[in-house]
Every structure is written in C-alpha cells, then in structure tokens.
Amino acid sequence: MYRFVLRRLLSGVLLLFVITTVAYLLLYAGGGDIARRIVGPTASQAQVTLKASQLGLDRPLVVQYWDWLTHALTGDLGRSWFNGQLVTTGVTSRVSVTLSLVLGATIIAAVISVVIAVLAAVRRGWVDRVVQFVGVLGFAIPGFLIALGLVSLFALNLKWFKATGYVPITTSFSGWAATVTLPIIALSIGCIASVVQQVRGSLIDALRQDYVRTLRARGLSFNRVVYRHVLRNAGGPALAVLAVQFIGLLGGAVIVEQIFALPGLGQIAVAATSQGDIPVVMGVVVATAAIVVIVNLIIDLAQGWLNPKVRLS
Amino acid sequence: MIDTSIALPTQAAKVSLFRKLLTNPTGAASMLILALVALAAVLAPVLATHDPSLASLQSVLAKSGPDHVLGADSAGRDVFSRLLFAGQFSLAGALLALVVAVAIGVTGGLVAGYYGGWFDSVSSWLTGLLMAMPGIVILLAARAVVGPSMWLSMMIFGVLLSPAYFRLVYACVTAVRNELYVDAARVSGLSDFRIIGRHILTVVRAPVIIQSAMVLGIAIAIQAGLEFLGLGDLNIPTWGSMLNDGFINLYKAPTLVLWPSLVLGVVCIALTLLANAMRDELERSRGPVKRRRKGAALVDAAEAAAKRGEPAVVHPEAPADEHSGSAGEILLEVTDLGVGYDQPDGSTTHVVNHVGLTVRRGEVHGLVGESGSGKTQTAFSILRLLPQGGRVTGGSIVFDGTDLARLSEKEMTKVRGQRIAYIPQEPMSNLDAAFTIGSQLMEPMRVCLGISKAEARKRALALLAKVGIPNPERTFNAYPHEISGGMAQRVLIAGAVSCEPDLLIADEPTTALDVTVQAEVLDLLRELQDELKMGVILVTHNFGVVADLCDRVTVMQTGRVVETGPVRSIFNDARHPYTQQLLEAILEDAAPRGPFTNSGPLTSSATLTSLTGVKP
Numbered sequence: 050m051y052r053f054v055l056r057r058l059l060s061g062v063l064l065l066f067v068i069t070t071v072a073y074l075l076l077y078a079g080g081g082d083i084a085r086r087i088v089g090p091t092a093s094q095a096q097v098t099l100k101a102s103q104l105g106l107d108r109p110l111v112v113q114y115w116d117w118l119t120h121a122l123t124g125d126l127g128r129s130w131f132n133g134q135l136v137t138t139g140v141t142s143r144v145s146v147t148l149s150l151v152l153g154a155t156i157i158a159a160v161i162s163v164v165i166a167v168l169a170a171v172r173r174g175w176v177d178r179v180v181q182f183v184g185v186l187g188f189a190i191p192g193f194l195i196a197l198g199l200v201s202l203f204a205l206n207l208k209w210f211k212a213t214g215y216v217p218i219t220t221s222f223s224g225w226a227a228t229v230t231l232p233i234i235a236l237s238i239g240c241i242a243s244v245v246q247q248v249r250g251s252l253i254d255a256l257r258q259d260y261v262r263t264l265r266a267r268g269l270s271f272n273r274v275v276y277r278h279v280l281r282n283a284g285g286p287a288l289a290v291l292a293v294q295f296i297g298l299l300g301g302a303v304i305v306e307q308i309f310a311l312p313g314l315g316q317i318a319v320a321a322t323s324q325g326d327i328p329v330v331m332g333v334v335v336a337t338a339a340i341v342v343i344v345n346l347i348i349d350l351a352q353g354w355l356n357p358k359v360r361l362s
Numbered sequence: 363m364i365d366t367s368i369a370l371p372t373q374a375a376k377v378s379l380f381r382k383l384l385t386n387p388t389g390a391a392s393m394l395i396l397a398l399v400a401l402a403a404v405l406a407p408v409l410a411t412h413d414p415s416l417a418s419l420q421s422v423l424a425k426s427g428p429d430h431v432l433g434a435d436s437a438g439r440d441v442f443s444r445l446l447f448a449g450q451f452s453l454a455g456a457l458l459a460l461v462v463a464v465a466i467g468v469t470g471g472l473v474a475g476y477y478g479g480w481f482d483s484v485s486s487w488l489t490g491l492l493m494a495m496p497g498i499v500i501l502l503a504a505r506a507v508v509g510p511s512m513w514l515s516m517m518i519f520g521v522l523l524s525p526a527y528f529r530l531v532y533a534c535v536t537a538v539r540n541e542l543y544v545d546a547a548r549v550s551g552l553s554d555f556r557i558i559g560r561h562i563l564t565v566v567r568a569p570v571i572i573q574s575a576m577v578l579g580i581a582i583a584i585q586a587g588l589e590f591l592g593l594g595d596l597n598i599p600t601w602g603s604m605l606n607d608g609f610i611n612l613y614k615a616p617t618l619v620l621w622p623s624l625v626l627g628v629v630c631i632a633l634t635l636l637a638n639a640m641r642d643e644l645e646r647s648r649g650p651v652k653r654r655r656k657g658a659a660l661v662d663a664a665e666a667a668a669k670r671g672e673p674a675v676v677h678p679e680a681p682a683d684e685h686s687g688s689a690g691e692i693l694l695e696v697t698d699l700g701v702g703y704d705q706p707d708g709s710t711t712h713v714v715n716h717v718g719l720t721v722r723r724g725e726v727h728g729l730v731g732e733s734g735s736g737k738t739q740t741a742f743s744i745l746r747l748l749p750q751g752g753r754v755t756g757g758s759i760v761f762d763g764t765d766l767a768r769l770s771e772k773e774m775t776k777v778r779g780q781r782i783a784y785i786p787q788e789p790m791s792n793l794d795a796a797f798t799i800g801s802q803l804m805e806p807m808r809v810c811l812g813i814s815k816a817e818a819r820k821r822a823l824a825l826l827a828k829v830g831i832p833n834p835e836r837t838f839n840a841y842p843h844e845i846s847g848g849m850a851q852r853v854l855i856a857g858a859v860s861c862e863p864d865l866l867i868a869d870e871p872t873t874a875l876d877v878t879v880q881a882e883v884l885d886l887l888r889e890l891q892d893e894l895k896m897g898v899i900l901v902t903h904n905f906g907v908v909a910d911l912c913d914r915v916t917v918m919q920t921g922r923v924v925e926t927g928p929v930r931s932i933f934n935d936a937r938h939p940y941t942q943q944l945l946e947a948i949l950e951d952a953a954p955r956g957p958f959t960n961s962g963p964l965t966s967s968a969t970l971t972s973l974t975g976v977k978p
Contacts, residue, residue: 064494071491076507083507189634191583193590194623197609201616259791262747267806267857268779271771277805281796293493300496304587308609319591322502330506337499345494356796357841 050353057349061342068338069121069331073114076327076334077106086325087130104130117331126335127328129321136332139317144336146215146313147306150229151298151340154236159291162241163280166248166287170256171275180245187242193304196235200308203231213310232305239301240294247290251283258282284355292348296341379568382643389639392632399629403449412440414447414599425615432621435607439599441621448599448622455516455600456581460574462520467527468570472558474528475535486532489525497522501588510595512585519584523577530573534566568644575637579630586626601626693865693897694721694744698757701739701748710755714739714921717757719899721865721914726891726898728912728929730905730944736921737901741867743767744899745784746774762864779810783863785887787870789850793842799826799853800838803860810861825856829886848879852886859890866891869901884910905944909933917941 077083084101085092101107105116120127126136169180203209210231216224255261256279264274303315310316314333321329383389402409412430418438426433432441474485497519504518538544538561547557582601588594589602596603601622608619701714714736721727729737742748744759746766759766761782766774778784786792794802803825804818813821819838826834829852837845837853845853851871858866868887872880888911891898900912908915908929916926917940925938936942 064491067491068495072503076503078507086509185634185638186631189579189631190627191586191630193587194627197605197619197623201612201619205612205616257750259786259788260794262742263784263786263792263854263857264794264802264806265747265775266745266778266782266784268775268810268861269806270775273809278794278796282794296494296496300498303496303498303502304591307591318499318502319593322506322593325506327506330503334495334499334503337495341494358795358843 053353054350057346061346065335065338065342069335070114070118072334072338073117073331074110076331077110077113083325083327121335126332129326129329131324131326136328139329140314140332140336143312143314143317144340145217146311147299147302147315148340149218149225150232150236150302150305150311150313151295153229153233154240154298155291155295157233158237158240158244158294159287161237162244162248163287165241166245166252167275167280169245169249170252177249180249184242184245187238188246190239192235192239192301193308195238196232196305196308199231199235215309215311228309228311232302232309232311235305235308236298236301240298243294244287244290248283248287251286252279255279255282281355285352288348288352288355292345295344295348299337299340379571379640379643383636383639386639386643388635389643392636392639395628395632396636399449399625399632400453402446403453406443406446406450410440410443410446412443414439414444415597416440426617433615433617435604435618436611436615437607441604441618444599444604445601445621445625448601448604449625451512451598452582452585452601455512455585456578458513459516459520459523459581459585460578462517463523463527463577464570464574466521467524468531468566470524471528471531472535472562472566475532476539476554476558476562485528489528492522492525497584498587501584502593505588505593510593512589512595512598512600515588515594516581516585519581523581526573526577527570530569531566534569535562538562538565568640572637572640572644575633575640579633579637582626582633583630586622691723692720693723693725693762694719694899695760696720696740696744696757697760699740699743699754699759700756701736701743701752702755703751704753712755712921713752714743717918717921717923719916719923719926721897721899723864723897724891724895725913726888726900726911728908728915729899729901729918730903730908730915731918732903734920735918737918738869739921740918741784741869741899741901744865744867745778745782746771747778747784779806779863780861781863782865782867783858783861785851785855785858785866785868785871788874789847789854790842792854793850795842797841798838799840799842799845803838803853803857806857807860821860822856825860826853829853829856829890830882831856848875848883851875851879851883855883855886855890859894859896862894863896865897865899867899867901870903871900872907873902873904887911905947917944 084097084104084106087104088096088100098107105113108116117127124137126140128135129139165180169177204211210227215228218225256275258279261274261279264278265271302313303318305311306313306315307319314336317329318333320326321333383393406414416439418434420438422434422436422438430440430442432445434440435444470485474482500522501515501519505515508514544557544561547561552560585594585600586602586605589600590605590609592606594600594603594606604622605619605626608615608622611618696717696719699714699717699719700712702710702712704710717736717740719727719729719740729740731737739748739752742752743754744761744766746754746769748754754767757767761777766777769777793799797805800819800822803822804815807813807818807821808815811818823834823838826837831837831849831852837849842850851874855871858868871887872883875883884907887898887900890896900907902908912929914927915929915932917924917932917938919940925932925936925941932941933945936945
C-alpha cells in the first residue's frame with residue numbers, strides 16, 4: 050500500500066512539473082511581444098526594450114524559467130506586472146472560494162448521482178427512461194446557461210438568494226451557504242447528468258455478476274447486496290468519471306464565479322487574462338494543476354480502497 | 363477501381379444511417395432544428411433587417427417592436443440581426459475546432475492504434491496531459507498570450523478536444539487491428555495506407571460521426587463561455603458576446619439575455635439528442651442479432667420439444683432400491699414446474715415445462731442434461747433467483763411443507779442460506795472481489811444467524827479448516843484474487859454450509875476446476891452431505907459425477923424431464939434414448955458427438971478418466 054501511494058504521489062508531482070513547464074514555456078515564449086503589448090502599440094522601441102529588461106524578459110527563456118522554477122519551489126510565484134501584488138498571496142487567498150464551490154459540487158453530485166443511478170438501475174422501466182432523458186438534457190445544456198437561469202429565477206425574480214457576493218465559511222456558515230447554493234447547483238447539474246449515466250451503466254453490469262446471486266443465495270436481502278456489494282464494485286468506474294468531471298467543474302467554476310461575482314481563482318484568471326498579466330496567469334495554472342493532481346491522488350487512493358486489485362498494479 | 367469500391371459501401375452506409383435518422387422522431391427533429399439554424403446563419407445577409415454592428419443611440423435597449431423584432435442591445439444594435447450573424451461566427455468557430463480535433467485525433471488514433479510502439483505510448487501520455495487541465499483555463503492562458511482572436515482560440519480548443527477522438531479511434535483500431543480480415547488484407551499485399559483507408563476507417567467512421575455531434579455542442583458552449591467572460595473579439599457578433607451584453611443589462615432589459623440563451627440551449631440539446639439518436643439507430647441495427655443469439659438455444663430447444671409433443675417419459679421407481687439408505691422423508695417436491703422469460707414483445711419464452719422433482723432428506727439427487735436442457739433454470743427457480751426477466755410460470759415447489767413459489771421475497775430471503783443453500787459453478791466470479799474471504803463468509807452468518815462478529819469469525823475459521831483449507835487464517839484475510847480456483851470453490855462450499863442448510867443445490871460444482879481438484883471437491887461434498895444429512899441437488903452434465911455421488915437421477919432434455927429414478931436402475935436399465943446416449947458416452951469413454959446437432963459440452967473424456975483413475 051505504501052508503494053502504491055508513493056508511486057501515485059511521484060506521478061502526480063511529475064504531472065505537475067510537466068504541466069507548469071509547458072505552460073511557462075508557452076506563456077513566455079513571445080518575450081518581446083509581451084513587453085510591446087504592455088507598453089502599448091504607440092510606444093517607442095526603446096520603451097519596449099526598457100520594459101522587457103525591467104520584467105527580465107530580455108534574458109534567455111531557459112534562464113527565466115530556471116529563475117521562476119527555483120522561486121516557485123520556495124513558494125514564490127513572482128509579482129503581478131500590473132499591481133505589484135505577490136502572486137502567491139493573490140492565488141492562495143482565492144483558492145478556498147473555488148475549492149468550496151467545486152468540492153461542494155463534487156460531493157453533492159456524487160451523492161445525488163448514486164441515489165438516482167441506483168433507482169434507475171434497480172427499477173429499470175419508466176424510471177430508467179425518465180432518468181436517461183433528463184440526463185441527456187442536463188448533459189446538453191451548458192452549465193453557464195443553467196447558472197444564468199438560476200440567477201434570473203431565484204435571485205432576481207423570487208429573491209430567495211443573493212445574486213452576488215461571497216461570505217467566507219469561517220465568517221458564517223449560513224452566509225456562506227446562502228452565497229454558494231446557487232453556484233453549486235449550477236455546477237453540479239451537468240456533473241450529475243454524466244456521473245448518473247456512468248454509475249447506472251456500471252451498476253447494471255455489476256448486478257449481472259455471479260456473486261450477486263451467490264450472496265443472495267446465502268440469505269442476504271437484495272437491498273443489502275446492492276448497497277454493500279454492488280455499489281462498491283460499481284464505485285471504481287464512478288470514481289474515474291468523477292475525477293474527469295472534477296476537472297470540468299474547475300473549468301465551469303471560472304464562468305460561474307463570474308456570474309455570481311465570487312472572488313475565486315476564475316475571477317483573477319479572467320482579470321489577468323484580459324490584462325495580459327502573465328505571472329498571475331501562470332499562478333492560476335500552477336494552482337489549478339496542483340488541485341487536479343491532489344484530487345487525482347485522493348481518487349486513486351479511494352480506488353485502491355474500493356478495489357484491492359488496484360493496489361497491486 | 364479500388365477507389366470506387368471504397369466509395370460504394372461508404373455511401374450506402376451513410377445513406378442508410380441518414381434514412382434511419384429521418385424515421386427516428388428525435389433524430390429527425392434534431393436534424394430539422396440544426397438545419398434551420400444553419401440555414402438562418404447562411405442566409406443572415408438576406409434575412410437580417412439591420413446591419414448587425416450598426417449602433418444607434420436612439421434604440422439603446424429598445425423593447426421589441428416593429429423597428430426591432432427582438433429589441434436592441436446596449437449599443438442600440440438590432441438583436442434579431444445580430445443573432446443571425448452571430449450564428450455564422452459561432453457555428454464557423456465550432457466547426458473549426460471540430461476540424462482541428464478530428465484531424466489531429468483521428469490521424470493520431472489511427473497511427474498509434476495501427477502501428478503501436480513508441481508512438482502509442484507517447485500519444486497516450488500526451489492525451490493524458492491534455493486532459494489533466496480544464497479546457498477553459500488553458501484557453502484563458504492562451505488568450506493572455508495571443509490576444510482576443512476567436513479563430514485562434516477555437517483552433518487551440520480543437521487541439522484540446524483531439525484526445526476525445528484519439529481515444530475513440532485508438533480503441534476501435536486496436537480492436538480490429540488483429541481481426542482476420544485485416545490480416546488477410548495485409549497478407550494479400552495491400553499497403554498499410556490502403557488497409558487503414560479501406561478496412562479500419564469504415565470501422566471508426568460511425569463512432570467519429572456520433573462523437574462529432576457531441577463535440578460540436580461542447581465547442582459551441584465553450585466558445586460562448588469565453589465570449590461571455592468578455593474575453594472574445596468585440597468586433598464580431600457571437601452568441602456568447604450577446605449573452606455577455608444581456609447579462610450586464612440583466613436588470614434593465616431581462617429579455618436581452620433570453621434570446622442568445624435560447625438559441626444556444628436549443629442548438630446544444632439538438633446536437634446531443636442527434637448524437638444519441640445516431641447511437642440508438644446504430645445499436646438497433648446491430649441489436650437483434652445479439653439478442654437472438656443469447657436466447658436462441660433455449661427458445662429453439664423449447665419450441666422443438668413443444669412441436670414434438672413428447673410426453674415426459676418417467677422412469678419407474680425401482681422399489682428394490684428404496685431400502686438403500688436414502689429413503690428419508692420428502693424434503694422437496696417440485697411439481698409441474700414451468701419457467702419462462704418475458705420477451706420485449708409481451709410474449710413469454712418457456713424454458714422449463716412441467717418439470718417434477720422429488721428430493722428426500724439425506725439424498726443426493728442428480729439433475730443431468732446437456733447445456734440448455736433447463737436443469738440450471740430449474741435449480742434457480744427453487745432458490746427463486748432466476749435471472750432478470752425470468753419467472754416461475756406454473757406448478758409448485760413444496761419445500762418442507764411450504765410452497766416456495768408463493769412466498770414473498772422477504773420470506774424467501776429467510777429460506778435462502780439457512781434452509782436452502784447454493785454452490786455455484788464458476789468459483790472466481792462468485793466471490794466479490796472487493797471483500798476479503800473472511801468478510802464474505804461472516805456477513806451472511808451474522809445476518810442469518812444473528813451472531814456476533816467474534817463468533818462469526820470463529821465459525822468462519824472453523825469452516826475453512828473443515829473444507830480442507832491448509833492455512834485458514836491466511837485465506838480468511840485474503841482477497842479472492844489471491845487464492846486459486848480450487849480454494850475458491852472450497853470457500854464457496856464453506857459459505858453454502860455455514861448456516862447448516864437442509865437442502866444444498868450444487869450447480870456443476872466441479873466443471874470449472876482442474877481435474878485433480880474435481881475429485882477432491884466431490885469427496886468434500888460427500889463428506890459434508892453425510893455429516894449434515896442434507897438433501898442435495900447436484901446439477902451436472904457429467905454422468906461420471908452422478909455415478910460417483912448420486913442416489914437418484916433426473917435426466918432433462920429441452921426443458922423437460924425425460925427420465926427419473928434411482929441411480930442404479932437408471933444405469934442398469936435406461937429406457938429413454940437420450941439417457942442411453944448419455945450413458946453410452948461414458949461407457950465408450952468419448953464425448954457423444956454425431957447424433958446431437960446442438961449439444962454443448964456433454965461429458966469430457968478427461969473428466970471421466972480422471973475419476974475412474976485411468977489415463978488415456
């Protein structure tokens with residue numbers, strides 16, 4: 050088990066390293082152009098050169114990267130080109146917002162999906178058909194359209210929730226819940242649609258397995274076999290699809306944060322992108338990649354717990 | 363020459379899928395909607411009432427009216443005209459992403475799947491890398507460098523989407539790469555290029571088309587998302603930038619956000635439904651063949667029997683043998699049992715007809731017949747564990763005075779395990795791979811007998827020792843994949859007898875085992891049966907096992923009982939030709955072929971010789 054964890058950890062670190070390296074090289078490859086864009090098209094060549102040397106962009110790319118990497122390893126991701134703020138501070142202060150959205154949506158989606166999928170797989174018939182059809186719709190409609198619909202219905206017309214703003218969970222749980230409920234619903238609907246399909250499919254497969262009959266022949270009730278054995282066996286594929294969905298949710302959060310004016314990673318990502326504030330963009334990439342790697346690691350460990358065979362491979 | 367021959371089947375397949383979609387209501391509606399949207403976008407210059415970029419101070423946020431059909435936006439531009447022109451850009455952008463994704467993904471998948479080797483691992487790794495980051499974050503980063511170009515963004519998004527095609531095509535190609543017809547093409551000297559074009563491309567075409575409908579929807583959505591964030595090119599109208607404008611003015615003009623949302627939603631839903639309809643149609647065209655294969659043997663056999671109208675020939679009881687120690691009280695009496703499967707068209711396929719079976723306490727009753735004879739179906743119906751769709755259509759299953767066919771599921775759960783137990787055929791697939799052997803043994807005991815965990819553990823270890831497992835402690839803590847098939851079967855036997863049942867149903871308990879293990883397992887069964895005085899129904903196709911273990915035999919063929927009686931009189935005086943053939947098969951020490959056209963594996967000569975200790 051230790052070797053399994055260690056191997057997963059190493060491959061996660063490698064993935065983080067490769068993603069950030071590729072991102073850095075692509076973002077900083079156009080050194081001169083970046084300086085030109087910052088000082089504006091009317092500036093003289095001398096101003097461009099000056100800006101480039103101020104930002105260290107006149108150095109060879111490899112030297113810049115080495116500089117960035119050594120600092121990044123100590124937790125220093127540089128400063129914003131526009132307001133001089135530390136990137137690390139800016140990113141970490143916003144990670145919690147995004148994480149509370151995305152993790153909330155993941156957990157809610159997982160629970161609801163399992164309930165719906167069990168219903169569809171066990172009952173089949175019309176329940177199954179309704180689930181399938183609604184699932185297609187939930188999958189097809191882009192998440193931000195759902196978010197827009199929720200804002201205009203519940204926040205603007207019914208006034209059940211505030212349309213914008215964010216209260217940290219540490220300040221007030223109910224305040225936090227009131228501000229993240231709609232965003233989490235908006236995020237999780239598409240996720241539920243996909244996960245239900247997957248879990249339903251693997252449940253139907255697992256229900257056909259021989260051991261289901263054998264366990265029932267030993268005197269276990271159908272429900273007990275479904276909830277204790279079938280669900281656990283169907284859990285592997287479900288977790289795999291949840292891992293993929295989680296990455297999608299991180300992306301969806303960018304837009305949803307914008308709609309609900311939540312001060313998350315997505316918000317600085319959008320601001321930095323439109324300004325061309327590359328150190329901040331790089332910081333967002335690092336944070337996102339780190340989250341993905343950590344969540345993948347957790348899901349891998351859960352897979353190992355669910356399926357003893359995984360621990361060997 | 364070759365080119366036309368490639369084109370022909372391609373054309374035919376496409377036309378037939380297209381025609382099928384037209385008859386599928388969802389498919390036809392989706393295609394109609396998409397065609398209308400595309401047509402509206404193409405005809406935008408003709409249909410539009412205004413210049414989509416013409417701002418007008420007088421009509422800022424104008425309501426819908428004669429001048430502006432759907433109103434005007436925050437710059438006073440006509441919403442209807444912008445919707446039409448935005449269709450051009452949004453659809454073209456999505457198509458660009460699609461073309462890039464297909465070009466990279468399909469080519470990569472074909473080459474990696476066909477040639478394998480280093481290209482294979484490199485492209486799989488790249489795929490994993492591309493899928494590890496949320497697309498929109500990559501697009502934002504790219505936008506920071508290249509600026510607000512919709513076309514560049516969509517090309518980058520195409521690259522990000524390519525893994526979806528890569529994986530799909532890769533899976534298809536590796537599946538057919540080693541098919542015989544591809545080998546044949548290779549041997550006959552066709553170039554790799556030709557083989558890929560002719561044989562492999564036809565296989566991946568349909569999945570790629572279905573995937574494309576999905577991908578188009580995703581591309582349209584993500585593009586709208588980018589524009590909605592205000593990161594798009596402000597000089598061109600797109601559905602996303604209209605959403606952005608509408609959202610900013612959500613309080614002042616709530617309908618502004620409605621129109622682009624509606625168009626986006628409808629297009630995305632239509633694309634997804636179209637993809638689903640295509641998949642349904644493709645599956646349906648393959649479906650019936652698959653379904654028929656599954657039930658064919660049973661249906662044909664049952665129908666043949668019904669046509670023959672042959673009455674169930676019952677071998678007379680031989681009273682001389684009644685005193686051979688097996689004359690206990692009657693434990694199970696199956697009368698006139700019928701088992702049927704409900705078909706989708708409402709009819710019922712009968713696989714077991716008018717079967718009768720009597721098992722006494724302490725007696726081993728062999729249920730013999732070839733594959734598809736209905737013996738396993740009979741066994742499952744006694745346990746009331748028929749596969750989905752199956753049900754008892756008639757008759758009674760009286761066990762110790764109660765008719766099991768009439769018990770509720772809850773009452774039946776109490777019978778299973780405690781009174782009637784079951785040993786399956788295939789040991790490995792009958793253990794849950796996610797739990798240790800010990801926990802699988804303890805769980806039913808705790809549920810059925812209501813004993814403590816410590817007590818269950820003690821009993822489980824004792825049971826494992828009893829069934830001849832050398833190191834019970836180690837096996838107790840092992841997972842199913844860590845033990846051998848013979849061990850697993852012993853574990854299952856231990857599980858079956860754990861609650862000391864009165865009746866044991868063993869469904870070909872030795873078929874899946876090595877020949878040396880088979881004899882040991884049969885010995886174990888005999889010992890346990892002696893000790894616990896159980897009635898046993900031994901389902902088998904092997905008369906050697908019957909001779910070894912059974913007191914009484916029932917021979918089944920095509921869902922009916924053809925002969926039944928004490929084992930000695932059946933062996934000495936088989937009356938039914940089918941029984942005689944089965945018996946001849948062991949005597950001649952050869953599997954009966956020839957006369958049986960649809961016989962499954964009847965008896966293997968290897969099994970028999972090993973049981974009698976003679977090697978051929």
